[in-house]
Amino acid sequence: MSDFDDFDPACRARLTALAQDMQDHGAEQDAPIRTIFGLLGDRWSMLILLLLDVGPFRHAELRRLLDRMSAEGGISQRVLTLKLRLLERNGIVSRSVSGDVPPRVGYALTALGQALLAEAKRLLGWTQARREEIEEARHIFDAQP
Structure with missing residues (x-):
């Protein structure tokens, strides 16, 4: 179960991609x-x-x-x-x-x-x-x- 299961599939995919991008490029405070x-x-x-x-x-x-x-x-x-x-x-x-x-x-x-x-x-x-x-x-x- 992902963090976005309560959203429709198109929205879930975009939220998942956004979360991954944030993790890849801006997760650290600095x-x-x-x-x-x-x-x-x-x-x-x-x-x-x-x-x-x-x-x-x-x-x-x-x-x-x-x-x-x-x-x-x-x-x-x-x-x-x-x-x-x-x-x-x-x-x-x-x-x-x-x-x-x-x-x-x-x-x-x-x-x-x-x-x-x-x-x-x-x-x-x-x-x-x-x-x-x-x-x-x-x-x-x-x-x-």
Whole structure:
């Protein structure tokens, strides 16, 4: 007996395939699929990627730009450092340190980061193209008793 025996055969087959796909690609808490989608959906990472698409920036420059461009308000140095480390850990951002005294630390998108951003921009485009539909759906939902 499977977990989906109480569903019709077509639905059962699709649920079984979905469960197998999830087991194969995202069962662990630290699975890339979970991490990357979490990054794209968090408060800061997408904006960091969009800024790094303009070019490489130093930590302080990124922080000033995030403070200036974010609807969320300012980002703390600690949170920015944590976000950059997580992006670096996943191969999305590279960190470079100059030989200067004091050393200058810069961040840039990797090729993997550029590829991820290209896909994320498609999702941004989808959302922008459907803004009115989304806002109308919200209005209808919010008007319900």
